[in-house]
Amino acid sequence: MAFLTLNEILADCRSDEAQPWAVPAFDVINMETVAAVVQGAAAEKAPVIVMVYPYHTPLPQWPGLVALIRAEAERAGVPACLHLDHAGELEQIRAALDLGFSSVMIDASTRPLAENIALTRQTVEEAHARGVSVEAELGHVGSGDEVLSEAEAASRLTRVEEAEQFINETDVDALAVAVGTAHGLYRGEPDLDFERLRALSQVVRVPLVLHGGSDTPDEDVRRAIAEGISKVNIWTEVRLAFIEVLKAGLDGPVASCPLHEVLAAAQAGAQEVARQKVRLLGAAGRGDYHG
Numbered sequence: 001m002a003f004l005t006l007n008e009i010l011a012d013c014r015s016d017e018a019q020p021w022a023v024p025a026f027d028v029i030n031m032e033t034v035a036a037v038v039q040g041a042a043a044e045k046a047p048v049i050v051m052v053y054p055y056h057t058p059l060p061q062w063p064g065l066v067a068l069i070r071a072e073a074e075r076a077g078v079p080a081c082l083h084l085d086h087a088g089e090l091e092q093i094r095a096a097l098d099l100g101f102s103s104v105m106i107d108a109s110t111r112p113l114a115e116n117i118a119l120t121r122q123t124v125e126e127a128h129a130r131g132v133s134v135e136a137e138l139g140h141v142g143s144g145d146e147v148l149s150e151a152e153a154a155s156r157l158t159r160v161e162e163a164e165q166f167i168n169e170t171d172v173d174a175l176a177v178a179v180g181t182a183h184g185l186y187r188g189e190p191d192l193d194f195e196r197l198r199a200l201s202q203v204v205r206v207p208l209v210l211h212g213g214s215d216t217p218d219e220d221v222r223r224a225i226a227e228g229i230s231k232v233n234i235w236t237e238v239r240l241a242f243i244e245v246l247k248a249g250l251d252g253p254v255a256s257c258p259l260h261e262v263l264a265a266a267q268a269g270a271q272e273v274a275r276q277k278v279r280l281l282g283a284a285g286r287g288d289y290h291g
């Protein structure tokens with residue numbers, strides 16, 4: 001099977017202006033998490049973006065994880081994009097291109113604008129030459145456990161006036177924007193800047209990506225999609241569901257622990273969360289399962 005690019009898998013998200021929806025993008029780390037998100041998407045007849053994150057999975061383990069993703073996606077017949085999440089270096093991008101990823105993210109969001117543009121531009125040149133799509137990040141989506149002053153938090157948000165320049169100079173296929181979400185769990189309540197998001201969606205002609213989809217209230221996620229988001233990244237809530245079931249299953253004598261059953265139950269727990277997210281994003285029933 002051929003993995004879809006972001007351009008292909010996100011193409012229909014905004015074709016009906018009255019009913020925009022988004023494609024879920026899940027990080028995976030092993031067989032159970034791959035099965036959870038792929039089978040979860042398949043059960044909802046949705047397309048899915050399956051992501052490998054270099055911080056979780058060291059490069060030598062990528063071929064094995066990719067083989068798992070490919071086998072599971074083929075078995076489920078799910079329209080899927082194989083995406084590299086938050087690559088910081090060209091070495092990682094090139095490894096992904098060699099392994100058949102259909103999409104990559106280059107994250108130079110903590111660097112000065114000119115450097116972000118240059119590294120993204122280089123990634124786009126190499127990826128597009130292989131028919132692979134590229135996501136980049138402008139502004140910076142941090143971590144929910146960081147303690148930031150109001151000024152620090154504001155300084156990280158994506159600037160509308162830079163976004164158009166960034167797109168034009170990089171030719172990137174999708175843009176991750178910082179509008180108030182954060183990775184992981186929030187210390188307090190997230191405060192999304194929907195006006196900024198709306199303004200960004202008016203000047204940016206490529207799909208917008210929301211990182212930090214976990215622990216963000218459902219109503220905020222729905223509104224973000226209405227204001228222009230087409231891809232929502234999710235890991236933490238899938239991880240927590242997995243761990244919760246795993247922990248309960250390990251609560252007995254080690255010698256008699258049926259590990260395969262415990263892992264299968266943890267997968268089922270993660271899969272249920274994946275299905276909830278698919279439905280929240282409006283992606284259920286949106287996948288072409290006959291193509």
Ligand SMILES: [Zn+2]
Nearest residue numbers: 183211212233
């Ligand atoms: Zn992210």
